[in-house]
Amino acid sequence: MGNLFKRATVFTSAGAAGLVVLTACGGGGVGGSDDAGQGGRGDVASITTPAAGGGAASASADPDAGRPQIRLDSTNEEVNRLYDAWLACLKEHGAAEKYKRKPNDPSVLACKGKEPLDPPELDPARNPDFSDDTRAMVKCMNEHGIKSVVADGLWALEDGNSLNAPHYDDIELDCQVKAYGDR
Structure with a gap:
């Protein structure tokens, strides 16, 4: 296997300073009334935030x-x-170095x-x-000529040169959706 270039199945990496923050909002609109009469099918659990002055948050609320x-x-x-939005916030709140922040640092908390x-x-x-999804990811990547393996329970590239393969990002995204999203 030689020199393994590990690439976790998650989007984040230390070198990817500036990833996008999505709001992941569907087209349901405010109040969730668009799904009325569907018997709960397709509903997504959500947490409502009380209006200003509308009471304290529960201690058991999802952090x-x-x-x-x-x-x-x-x-x-x-x-x-x-x-990028998160890193801009950190900088705005005085974060010193990108990769040496402590969890209780005021900029991290803010x-x-x-x-x-x-x-x-x-x-x-x-x-x-x-585990099964990870093996499916490796199989898909290999089928597209991107030599991958399972290493430490995650999928990994055999070497970093694969990142330069034509259409690498598209292949990785397609394989990820196929491997982890097909249910």
Whole structure:
């Protein structure tokens, strides 16, 4: 296998400073009345934020509520825009260095609501089929001539030169959607 160039199945990486923050809002409009009469089919759980002065948030509320959610089919450009917004917030709040922030740093705390969340399908703790999906990802990438392997439970490229393959980003996105999203 030689020199493994690991590439996790998630969009984020230390070198990708400036990924996009998506709001992942559907066309349902405010209030969720568009799905009325559908018997709950296709409904997506959401958290409503009380209006100003409308009461305190619950202590058991999801700490990730309101954060931008990267979708499985988000393009690199979309992801970069999300991360650009988060990094701009960090800079605005005095973050010193990009890669040496502590979780309790004031800039990190101030911008927590803008930090993008990775797609849940790419989280081994939330996706019970993650191992099978990872093998499907490697198979798809290899079928497109991008030599990939499973390493440490994640898919990885055999070498970094594959990143320069023609249409690499399109192939990676197509394989990711096919491998992790086909249910």
